Amino acid sequence: MGTNSTTTRGKQVEQTNKVERNWQKDMPAYKRLRKEGLQPKRIDGSAEVEKKAEHKWQVETGIGIK
Secondary structure, eight states: OOHHHHHHHHHHHHHHHHHHHHHHHHHHHHHHHHHTTOOOSOSTTHHHHHHHOOSHHHHHHOTTOO
């Protein structure tokens, strides 16, 4: 087994772990937004959208959230 194969796999695991850590914040935020009758564009980033959106259309389009 070459060293590149373990390095690539390590990076994939690291990326997967990062995504799962973000879901710890995003899933509850997504559920709260849905409970309010809003439809975020996606689950990923929902915590940021919840925090920064000032209008319903920003939640549903993701526009103006950065």
